Amino acid sequence: MRAAVLTLSLSLALAACGGGGGAGSTPPAPGPSPTGICASGAAFVVSADTSVDVGKTATAMVAGCAGAISSPVWAQTSGPAVSLLSAKSQAISFDAAAAGTYGFQVSFRDPAGVQQTVPVSITAAAPASPSAVTVRGEPSVFSGGSTSFRMWIPAGVSVSSVRWEQTEGPAVTLNTEDPQRIIFAAPSVGQDTRLTFRATVTLTTGATDSDTQTLLVQALPTPPAGQLFGSSNPASRVYPYRATSPWATQLSNCVYSPALFFNGGTTNLCTMNTLPLLGQETNGAQPTVDQVMNRVLVSNDWMGEVFERFLREQDTAGDFRQMLKATTAIVIGGRVRPSFYWSATGAIYLDANTVWLDAAQRDTVSEVPDPRSALAPNLQYLGLWRYTLNNQQVPFSVPLNSRGARPIEQLRYRLGELLYHELTHANDFMPPAVHLTVNRGVPVFQAIPASLPSDRLAASFPLASQEMFGLARSKFFSPGTTTDLQNAYTPLQVGGTFFANDRATDEYNYAIPPGSTPQTSREDIAMLVAEFFMSYRYGVLRDVGFTNKPAVINSGNDLIVAWGQRGRAGAANIKPRVQQAIGEIAPWLPAGAANTLPAPIQMRAGESWTANTVLPTVPGGSFKLTQLEDFIERDRVEFEWMLNNRNYGHGHWIPPDLRQIQGGLR
Structure with missing residues (x-):
């Protein structure tokens, strides 16, 4: 007993x-006892x-x-x-x-x-x-x-x-x-x-x-007026992974504190003089792993230990350290969900579910689901994706009811893809070319340039499908509000016509939060860069497909592909978009790096998502449906919109009052 x-x-x-x-x-x-743990006067x-x-x-x-x-x-x-x-x-x-x-x-x-x-x-x-x-x-x-x-x-x-x-x-x-x-x-x-x-x-x-x-x-102290991490998305407990870090105090105060606020033009958000970008600390040089780890906040030490090991063993080319120059800090939390980059603090916030290696570590990670659970239920199609290597789906997750483990090499596919995506956002809002010239006397969001790499990508190679833009608005920002016309679209119409004839790599490329000006998708460039790097560094190719939407889905065998491709980023009309994107986001790469992308492979229409795991040979392979969070990119854009219907700047949330401040919502 x-x-x-x-x-x-x-x-x-x-x-x-x-x-x-x-x-x-x-x-x-x-019944629940109303008495507390504290004795009188203790x-x-x-x-x-x-x-x-x-x-x-x-x-x-x-x-x-x-x-x-x-x-x-x-x-x-x-x-x-x-x-x-x-x-x-x-x-x-x-x-x-x-x-x-x-x-x-x-x-x-x-x-x-x-x-x-x-x-x-x-x-x-x-x-x-x-x-x-x-x-x-x-x-x-x-x-x-x-x-x-x-x-x-x-x-x-x-x-x-x-x-x-x-x-x-x-x-x-x-x-x-x-x-x-x-x-x-x-x-x-x-x-x-x-x-x-x-x-x-x-x-x-x-x-x-x-x-x-x-x-x-x-218990938490009384929240300040204009609290940034408020009741709808509260900060969770974190602390500097390295207590002796020269930035420990700034990390505690500037990045994920319930005390942060913006109210009527007054804020306690830290300036870059107080907590500079990592690239400003290194004067533009590639940071060392130790310099990165000095910027890490965690809710449990093992998260920092695994992240450090990941950088030392899996970041052999230095991409993540180069891209981290655009950030002020890295938060890894057991209750951060979804992962996101936030221009208000200049930090990235990582869901520890992407980091754990064994069952005991996962026990400390909350299973509270991603709040974005309603995916336009009246649409007649599913938009799916996965990464594959040698005609096998790369492992992204371990079943929640299994006390399994995963080798650190497996993290390259989930954590690696997530980092490439979120760090593209960081380098879009704070491009490498401006790290050493921006005004450091202001918070990061006030120093964001007037024109971003995502703006220039949209100007040079715009996406054209208004149907896909409309579906993205309904699907990612206003679930359940699709129109009768959208609800009538077939999988072949969406995939084979609206999507196939444009030059995006995923539905999410079209995501633009309501109220954003200019109407530029910040997700477009992040999706392109992440897919490129996953192919360039790890040799894995991304599948995108449009299938039927049966009432009951037992496996990928129930999902019949109407249209799909593997490695769409390598299409002739998309490669120039990729090259422009990586030229600004990852200038350390060799010229023409996008040319390494192989030509896309068409999926076999009429066959299942499972059968299309193996391309272009005889059907076979196996596919197990992942959790919902693995079907949709975990990003704060629609998370904040769905919870609070707030205003946005540069694709990520900016407090409404910041609309009047240079560098806020445009």
Whole structure:
């Protein structure tokens, strides 16, 4: 059984709080408790499970009661070794894999700024029967943020039913569309608060088993007027990966802080004198990996470790370091979704789901879905894409219900493609040619040139299909608002006529947020550059296809291709567009680099998306539909529009008041 939670207040007095399930029969759960973790008058509280069953999740946390806790660090002091992937957060959790007493200590600054160190011990005991369920997830979240927990059932265990319930804390609404996972928004709280959830499984034998997971909801200070990371897209907890970085203070204050605001012409966004572009620091030279890592913010150390390893092992040509010169910082977060570049801060924000290498790392990444889930349901076609290598689809994801791992080489396809895309945005808004000449006394968005590479691309090689522009407006920015004419379009009309006769490489090339002036797609250049680099560096080719839209899709065999191509960026009428784009975005490449793109291969109309994996030979191969987030490019453009209907500048959100400022919305 999981025993009572051990709580230590400022006076280090002991008190029993909370409770939970364990192996064997589970009694009915009590209703959510309104009482908080903080005792009356306490400045802080350290809380932990006193004991758990082997095979269950153990949790410990430090809560601020009279104010915020800062600089928390957990360390294990005794017992069977565990990996603390959230060691620099206010809460930790781990699987108790072996019996014994696990000792820890947490060091932090309390609300008065006094350094504290408090010991914690958790005992794990062997249960009467093996564990049939373990709950995992990141054990802390900012007030108002969304998060998730997943129950994991061992292979070979036969389950007849599962149940989730909340047993402590302010009640929240649980999304259980996936029965083995809950997604919910943390309550808005004025003081650090503990929530507890129980997952119970009933086996086909009639026996039951349960596990609990405790969550610390961290209170935030009163938001400033004009808060930039507000309730609809709140900042999540991050910290400088390198505490000794010369930019650590600026990163904490300038990039992903709930304190950032723009209100009535007043802002605390940092200027480039305070936090310069990476290329300004290097005076235009290619940054070293160490210089890049000095600009990284993470929500868990492993994210920085994997990213650094990726740069050292996979960025052998230096493309990513060259492109990162246009940024001020790199944020990698377990609750950043979707990934985006933002000209307000000059930083890129990466979803840690693109970075993890093993199941334990993925446990710390929220499963809250990309908010853009309504993809024009009344249209009669699907627009699909994938990357292929030697007639096989390159792996982009691991099934959510699998505790699989992936080698770092695999990250080149997902993280690499994402970086090429988002860093093209950064180098579009702040082109390499201007890094050393712009006014550094203003924030990045105010220094953006009047004419961008994407503007010049649209002037030299404009996209012509008004039908595709209209579909992109409906599909990416106003889901569910397609017209009767659009709803009547067939897959062959869209793919074989509107799209095939123009010179875009994907539907997303046509994406222009409503209200943007000039009406230039910033996604067009990003899609071209990313597809080029994936072919140029990794030899993978991008498929784009238009298929039917059956009511039920079991596999790619159900999707019949009306029109499609592999490697469309290599088409004769598209290569000049690619060459102009990379000439401005990646000037270190040799002249004529776009000529390395192979000619496109036509898909076989009338055959399935699966069958068209192998081109141009006999049908074969295999294809497994990826998650929705892998079908649509994860970019903040439509994310912000759908959530807030806000104004935009240069394809990315600029606060409405910035419309009147030079370099804002044009």
